[in-house]
Amino acid sequence: MSKVLMKGNEAIAVAAILGGCEAFFGYPITPQNEIPEFLSKHMKKEGRVFVQAESEVASINMVYGAAGAGARVMTSSSSPGIALMQEGITYIAGAELPCVLVNVMRGGPGLGGIQPAQSDYNQITRGGGNGDYHVISYAPENLQETVDIIKTAFDTADFYRNPVMIAVDGLIGQMMEPVDLSKEVKRRKLGPKDWAASGGHTGTNRRVITSLYLDPKKLEEHNLNLYRKYQIIEKNEQMFETINCENAEYVIVAYGTMARICRSAIEILKQEGINVGMIRPITLWPFPEKAFRNLPKTLKEFLVCELSLGQMIDDVKIAVAGRLPISFFGRTGGMLPEPEDIVFAIKNLIKGVE
Amino acid sequence: MMENIVYQKSKGLTDNELSYCPGCTHGIIHKLVAETLEELGIIEKSIGIASVGCSVMSYFFFNCDMQQAAHGRGCAVATGIKRVREDNIVFTYQGDGDLASMGLNETIHAANRGENITVIFINNGIFGMTGGQMAPTTLLGAKTTTSPEGRDVKEHGFPIRVSEILAQVEGAAYIERVSVHNPQFLRKAKKSLLKAFQYQMDKKGFTFIEFLSTCPVNWGMTPIKSMEYVKDMMMNYYPVKVFKDVGENND
Numbered sequence: 037m038s039k040v041l042m043k044g045n046e047a048i049a050v051a052a053i054l055g056g057c058e059a060f061f062g063y064p065i066t067p068q069n070e071i072p073e074f075l076s077k078h079m080k081k082e083g084r085v086f087v088q089a090e091s092e093v094a095s096i097n098m099v100y101g102a103a104g105a106g107a108r109v110m111t112s113s114s115s116p117g118i119a120l121m122q123e124g125i126t127y128i129a130g131a132e133l134p135c136v137l138v139n140v141m142r143g144g145p146g147l148g149g150i151q152p153a154q155s156d157y158n159q160i161t162r163g164g165g166n167g168d169y170h171v172i173s174y175a176p177e178n179l180q181e182t183v184d185i186i187k188t189a190f191d192t193a194d195f196y197r198n199p200v201m202i203a204v205d206g207l208i209g210q211m212m213e214p215v216d217l218s219k220e221v222k223r224r225k226l227g228p229k230d231w232a233a234s235g236g237h238t239g240t241n242r243r244v245i246t247s248l249y250l251d252p253k254k255l256e257e258h259n260l261n262l263y264r265k266y267q268i269i270e271k272n273e274q275m276f277e278t279i280n281c282e283n284a285e286y287v288i289v290a291y292g293t294m295a296r297i298c299r300s301a302i303e304i305l306k307q308e309g310i311n312v313g314m315i316r317p318i319t320l321w322p323f324p325e326k327a328f329r330n331l332p333k334t335l336k337e338f339l340v341c342e343l344s345l346g347q348m349i350d351d352v353k354i355a356v357a358g359r360l361p362i363s364f365f366g367r368t369g370g371m372l373p374e375p376e377d378i379v380f381a382i383k384n385l386i387k388g389v390e
Numbered sequence: 391m392m393e394n395i396v397y398q399k400s401k402g403l404t405d406n407e408l409s410y411c412p413g414c415t416h417g418i419i420h421k422l423v424a425e426t427l428e429e430l431g432i433i434e435k436s437i438g439i440a441s442v443g444c445s446v447m448s449y450f451f452f453n454c455d456m457q458q459a460a461h462g463r464g465c466a467v468a469t470g471i472k473r474v475r476e477d478n479i480v481f482t483y484q485g486d487g488d489l490a491s492m493g494l495n496e497t498i499h500a501a502n503r504g505e506n507i508t509v510i511f512i513n514n515g516i517f518g519m520t521g522g523q524m525a526p527t528t529l530l531g532a533k534t535t536t537s538p539e540g541r542d543v544k545e546h547g548f549p550i551r552v553s554e555i556l557a558q559v560e561g562a563a564y565i566e567r568v569s570v571h572n573p574q575f576l577r578k579a580k581k582s583l584l585k586a587f588q589y590q591m592d593k594k595g596f597t598f599i600e601f602l603s604t605c606p607v608n609w610g611m612t613p614i615k616s617m618e619y620v621k622d623m624m625m626n627y628y629p630v631k632v633f634k635d636v637g638e639n640n641d
Binding site (some may be wrong): 058059061085087089090091093094095097098099100101102103104105106107109123124127131233234235236237238239242243244245246247248 | 401404433434435436437439440446449453454455456457458459460463466467468469470471473474475478479495496499503
């Protein structure tokens, strides 16, 4: 199929339409504005819904409403906006509603900056809202992968009745790359939304969307049901790529834009005769701990690389469980490293070990 | 022997026992809303939004599909539902702690967009569920658990008049404040509800009925004294009237 050159945010918007997004609610924030701009033009033409809300708080609650009524619904924002949405996200998770959230991450904390960052890892994977809940989250590294994931994200959300987040850093949102929009993606078999409060039900057939359980016994039961669902997701939905790991003495762990930079570093090192591998998580939650189960016997140490000061490293530590040493390299605040910086970090590691 | 039924519970209510305190007017207002849905034949088409506060449990009581919204966010949730289910009737049922405090922004913007929803706003001038704290609507001088000396303008500002604010918003179609402190006002309130929901059926836009309501337990008054407080005190500051009406024939 033919490829078209697209800007990341526009590719995200097109993929949402292709994925069956019926309604979009959002609020402007840099660096994701091309998503609502594109959708404001095209959703109506397709007979779908676009609303510019008065705030991120309103956006996510509109998402909650539309999802509860059974629609395929999405919002997009960037780090501080996603922070504002946390209340709504925990309601959506608690009420077991499907929706797709796009986070084009920028530097923080606070208002931070508008340049690319990966410092929302903890916000994404550890909640941010209250309670025991998880958001299925993907961190693709290029536009093709982003488009493919968004095209299936609505299926995944419906399948598990759970919010799904696509977390890309601002670089992926802003860069241009060739994309094949018509690439086949695996769709899931979905049942009818026989839980949706879509109107038309009375008496014992009434449908109620709520996350309120005043009886602690019932709330615990509800939480255990969610927990069981999360266990199934952890078993079935981990996604990752391993690159050059067989016989590697050093393995980098990186995702998104940082993984792309590390790919270049690995190539440079290869030319110098240094064999370095990479584990690239594609899902952030569930974290791909499966990738860390059978490690090559040659492996001496991990280098976790992030566009933050070390957030995913905690999950790597859990997955590695003390079997091997783990070092860290990170840039933050919107600063991007050169591949040579990673090469330097690996060489330092080698010096330290030998 | 022929039964002559002169009164019965509306089909718009479930058989669940109301959770409201004795003497509180939530029960009366629930009944009026339920009767309105029944009389207009829209129970089956309706999707209601419960708020946070005493009426959080309203999803147990209205006999239609319901969604519980976060504190203050009723109008945003209703917007989400209505935009994807245009042919359904969507209403919110929110207290003053919910709507006038946390949710003022969502309410004003939903009105301004002319969202074709009906908002039922229960104003009893206090946070009932949490135990009687001061609300933005608490009258001056009124003692609450967080204004123990009485509400003071210098410290707490003025009681906020939501209907008057919304009347200034271009997108709103119908804004009225009503009371249920006696049968005469109650019957008028019912008519207002019928009009609001009829407007929604006719796609006229945002309709808003503010009910002056009571909280005998947290006001520290008997139910009868509470009704008198509504008539003598609340209606002085919160006049019962139509603030905006685009009219029956205005499309």
